[in-house]
Each structure stands twice: as C-alpha cells, then as structure tokens.
Amino acid sequence: MTNAYKIAILEGDAIGPEIMAQAIRVFDVLAAHCDVAFELINAPFGASAYFDHGKAFPDETKTVCDRADAILKGPVGLSHEASKKIPVDEQPERGAILPLRARYNTFANFRPIFLSKDMAHFSPLKPEVIKGGIDILLIRELVGGLYFGSKKRGINGAGLRYVHETLEYDEEQIRQVLVVAFEQARLRKRRLHNIHKSNVLMSSVLWNEVLDEVHEDFQDVEVIHLLVDAAATALCLNPGQFDVMVMENMFGDILSDQGGGILGSLGLMPSACIGPEKAYYEPSHGSAPDIAGKNIANPYSMIGSVAMMLEMSFGMRSEADAVWNAMRNVFESGYSTADLIAASDETKLVSTVEFGDRVISHLSELLAGP
Numbered sequence: 001m002t003n004a005y006k007i008a009i010l011e012g013d014a015i016g017p018e019i020m021a022q023a024i025r026v027f028d029v030l031a032a033h034c035d036v037a038f039e040l041i042n043a044p045f046g047a048s049a050y051f052d053h054g055k056a057f058p059d060e061t062k063t064v065c066d067r068a069d070a071i072l073k074g075p076v077g078l079s080h081e082a083s084k085k086i087p088v089d090e091q092p093e094r095g096a097i098l099p100l101r102a103r104y105n106t107f108a109n110f111r112p113i114f115l116s117k118d119m120a121h122f123s124p125l126k127p128e129v130i131k132g133g134i135d136i137l138l139i140r141e142l143v144g145g146l147y148f149g150s151k152k153r154g155i156n157g158a159g160l161r162y163v164h165e166t167l168e169y170d171e172e173q174i175r176q177v178l179v180v181a182f183e184q185a186r187l188r189k190r191r192l193h194n195i196h197k198s199n200v201l202m203s204s205v206l207w208n209e210v211l212d213e214v215h216e217d218f219q220d221v222e223v224i225h226l227l228v229d230a231a232a233t234a235l236c237l238n239p240g241q242f243d244v245m246v247m248e249n250m251f252g253d254i255l256s257d258q259g260g261g262i263l264g265s266l267g268l269m270p271s272a273c274i275g276p277e278k279a280y281y282e283p284s285h286g287s288a289p290d291i292a293g294k295n296i297a298n299p300y301s302m303i304g305s306v307a308m309m310l311e312m313s314f315g316m317r318s319e320a321d322a323v324w325n326a327m328r329n330v331f332e333s334g335y336s337t338a339d340l341i342a343a344s345d346e347t348k349l350v351s352t353v354e355f356g357d358r359v360i361s362h363l364s365e366l367l368a369g370p
C-alpha cells in the first residue's frame with residue numbers, strides 16, 4: 001500500500017516563500033519515483049499572517065498543523081524597522097514560533113553543521129583548521145529556558161523602566177533532551193560535548209547534575225564538558241573536536257548561528273524540531289529581509305529540512321540521502337548561490353531557482369536508478 005503523508009506548509013516571510021518553492025519540488029519528484037504520496041496544505045504563519053489575518057499563528061493554521069503528519073516551516077520575521085509595525089506580542093517569534101514549539105513540545109532541535117570535504121572551501125576557516133570538512137550535530141533544547149520563562153516589564157521604585165525575565169528548567173525538561181543527545185552520540189562517535197555555564201548559572205548546575213544521572217545509562221559515551229564561552233572559541237579554532245554537542249535553548253540559538261558562520265553561510269543550516277508526537281522542520285536562520293525578492297537566497301537549508309523530515313518523520317532514509325547527494329552534487333559540480341560565491345573564484349553563480357532546478361534534475365536521476 002502506498003504511504004500517504006499530510007504536510008503543513010508554512011511559507012513564512014521575506015525569503016521564506018522563495019526557498020519553500022524550491023523545497024516542495026522535492027515532494028513531486030519523490031511521488032513520481034517512489035511508492036509514496038504527499039498532500040501539501042499551505043497555511044499562513046508569521047508576519048504576513050499577522051497582516052492578512054490579524055494573528056501571526058492563526059487558528060486555521062493551528063488546525064492544519066494539528067492534522068498534519070509533519071510541518072515544514074519557512075523562516076519568519078521582518079527587518080528591525082518593519083517589525084515595529086506589528087504589536088510586540090504578535091511579532092513572529094513571540095506570536096508564532098514560540099507558540100508552535102510549545103503546542104507540539106518540540107523539545108529537541110537538531111541542527112547539523114556539515115560541510116563535505118569537497119565543500120570545505122566555502123568555510124572562512126583555513127584549510128588546515130577545516131581539514132576534511134565539518135560534521136557536527138548540535139542539539140539545542142527548544143522549549144525551555146529564558147525564551148519560555150515568565151516576563152514582566154514596568155517601572156521600578158526608582159522610576160526607571162525595568163524588565164524581568166526568568167530562566168527556568170525542571171529536571172524532566174533537561175532529562176528528555178539529554179537522553180536524545182546521548183542516543184545520537186551513541187549512533188555516531190560516542191562522544192558528547194556538554195555545553196553549559198555552571199560557573200555562573202544555577203540552571204547549568206542542575207543541567208549538569210541531570211547529565212551525570214543520564215550518563216549512567218550511556219556509559220559507553222564519553223562526555224566532555226565545555227563552558228559556552230570557551231565553546232564559541234573552540235568552534236572557530238578546532239571544529240573537528242566536536243561530534244555531538246548539547247546545550248540549553250539560548251546557548252543553542254547563538255552557537256548554531258556561529259555554526260552557520262564556520263560553514264560559510266546560514267543558508268547551509270537546515271534543522272529538525274522534534275517533539276513526542278509531532279515534528280516540524282525549518283531552516284536554522286531567519287527570513288533574511290536584506291536579500292528577499294532577489295532570487296539569490298540559498299535554498300539548501302530549506303531543502304535540507306525536507307531531507308530531515310523524510311528521514312526523521314517518515315523513515316525514508318535512502319530518499320533523504322538522495323536529496324543530500326543531489327544538493328551536494330550541485331556544489332561539487334562547481335555551482336553555488338551568491339552567499340557562498342566569494343569564497344571561490346571558479347565557482348559558477350546560480351540563482352535560488354537554478355539551484356532548485358539542478359537539485360531536482362540530480363534527484364530525478366538518482367531516484368530513477370542506473
């Protein structure tokens with residue numbers, strides 16, 4: 001019997017629709033070559049949803065997401081100035097992304113930081129630092145910490161504006177993401193870097209206590225502790241030391257963008273946000289308003305998010321590998337999008353759509369077989 005999957009498509013803002021248009025072509029190719037069917041249902045989400053429907057995460061979108069087997073989300077958000085046209089509570093992170101994460105308790109955010117050997121020249125790091133490419137799995141806790149704690153602002157006793165935000169975790173929230181991280185470490189090199197700030201933050205002290213408890217069940221995995229500030233340096237000086245990294249929400253937000261930096265572009269950063277029952281997939285980066293509408297955004301992050309969905313939500317590992325191969329083949333054939341082009345004089349420039357065309361063409365060949 002043909003497997004049929006329902007996917008909610010949330011295009012998002014700025015470059016979101018441009019890179020989403022390339023990503024969803026993958027579903028057509030798969031349906032044409034494999035015994036699988038996809039029903040794609042578009043729903044408004046983000047700043048555009050606020051302007052059209054008065055809500056960044058409208059009720060109809062919630063219903064579409066509730067009914068979907070998985071969610072594919074483009075980046076949301078506007079430029080700093082344009083964001084001011086939206087009330088603070090409806091601005092896309094607070095009004096759409098955080099509620100989406102909370103709704104499905106997507107506590108484990110997988111952010112691969114990967115450059116194949118043949119793509120190593122895209123990195124701004126020296127070849128002797130990159131050596132054979134970069135292959136890190138950064139796992140970020142996604143539904144706790146400072147981003148989800150209670151917030152208050154007002155005027156204090158001295159008549160000054162003040163703000164109060166809380167960083168809260170309970171042991172179960174910490175445990176569930178650490179278990180996922182240990183499981184991934186076990187599947188890879190059995191080495192886990194635990195990134196924390198226990199010299200300052202009590203939340204990190206509890207995090208590390210729970211880590212020691214979880215480690216009991218994963219004694220074959222080596223744990224290396226690193227303070228988050230030192231980890232930022234180490235990512236630049238010696239990224240090869242890392243295999244799986246795990247950290248709380250805000251540390252992961254920041255260090256994963258640094259991951260995009262050492263690859264050469266945030267456009268190379270897909271991600272998966274996994275909950276107990278539902279997952280959504282999105283590029284790690286934002287909506288890049290500075291390049292929107294120019295057909296120059298790199299759709300690798302969005303197409304890679306589809307590859308992660310195929311593997312993690314639908315168990316389609318070989319099809320996911322074909323998507324990765326098709327994308328890497330574009331770069332390895334000497335083509336790249338504008339964000340990466342400065343790194344190599346010989347690289348031939350392709351637009352967002354042309355990158356998609358090449359991926360689709362390679363993918364069709366791969367799936368058609370010899």
Ligand code: NAD
Nearest residue numbers: 075076077078266267285286287288289290291297298339
């Ligand atoms: P950004 O990630 O959108 O862009 C940072 C830089 O990376 C820009 O120069 C941009 O052009 C470049 N870039 C990002 N993705 C690219 C791609 N696929 N191809 C080529 N270049 C790419 O960060 P920002 O400018 O700080 O934020 C823009 C908006 O996105 C803000 O409103 C922010 O709140 C929002 N945002 C949304 C998400 C999300 O949807 N998950 C995440 C981060 C930021």
